Amino acid sequence: MNIEAGSEVIDMSLASTGLFGVHHTARPTWKLADTVRFYREVMGLRLVHAITARGWGPADHPDFLHFFFDSGNGSTIAFFYYIGTSCPAHMQPSDDYLGRSPHTAWRVNSVEQLRAWRTRLEQHGVKVSPDTQHELITSIYFYDPNGYMLEITLQTRPLEKSDEQDATLTLQAAIQLEAESLSGCQGLRSIDDVWRLKGQLIEASLQ
Numbered sequence: 001m002n003i004e005a006g007s008e009v010i011d012m013s014l015a016s017t018g019l020f021g022v023h024h025t026a027r028p029t030w031k032l033a034d035t036v037r038f039y040r041e042v043m044g045l046r047l048v049h050a051i052t053a054r055g056w057g058p059a060d061h062p063d064f065l066h067f068f069f070d071s072g073n074g075s076t077i078a079f080f081y082y083i084g085t086s087c088p089a090h091m092q093p094s095d096d097y098l099g100r101s102p103h104t105a106w107r108v109n110s111v112e113q114l115r116a117w118r119t120r121l122e123q124h125g126v127k128v129s130p131d132t133q134h135e136l137i138t139s140i141y142f143y144d145p146n147g148y149m150l151e152i153t154l155q156t157r158p159l160e161k162s163d164e165q166d167a168t169l170t171l172q173a174a175i176q177l178e179a180e181s182l183s184g185c186q187g188l189r190s191i192d193d194v195w196r197l198k199g200q201l202i203e204a205s206l207q
Contacts, residue, residue: 024068024076025104027148030087032065034145035079042124045069048076077104093147105139105151114140114154173197 029035039045049068055061063083068076093099108114114131118140121128129141139153173194181187188194 021073022075024071024078026066026078026080027146028087028091029079029081029146030085031145032081036067038145039069039077042121042126043069045071045077071104071106093143093149095147099147100141100149103141103149103151105153108152108154111138111154114138114152117152169198169201170194173201 036047040047046069047067048070051066052064053066054063062085065081065083066078067081068078071077108117118128121140121142126142129139132139132141136157136159137153137155139151141149141151143149174188177188177193177197179187181189186193
């Protein structure tokens, strides 16, 4: 599947490179004991690996721990603990749309499992959002001790070819409008602009 961005064509196929799922995500923590307790006891994840290292690369790189929890299906969630450092102001999590955008989402397979997770989290004193339905997934959201947003989500149906085609048209329209914005034209001002151009692309494809 390709997306055209001006004269550039972006190849969306993994056939030649071969990715096999996410191995791990990683974030820094300055709350070592709280983080280990939360992911082991509240989330029920096994601590499976830890790297202990002197600073790498630049001379001012601190010594650190890099530790990993089994997050299911061969994936892990990992943290860096930089010894002797404190959290800089720009790394403080914020409860706004930018602070919430980087997050980890785990998948469950039934409404019952989603409810069970809500119960488990609330029994551990974790504040959990109401069920949030967005298109084909239903999710609950909560925070770890670092202020990082986490999500548990139920996908209500499998993704189909039509979803891929729709996503391709959406991104093609948005990329084209972004390029117009960068060139000084009105371009991408709101989601209505994306819908409008996407509709035009659909009409063109049917001719």
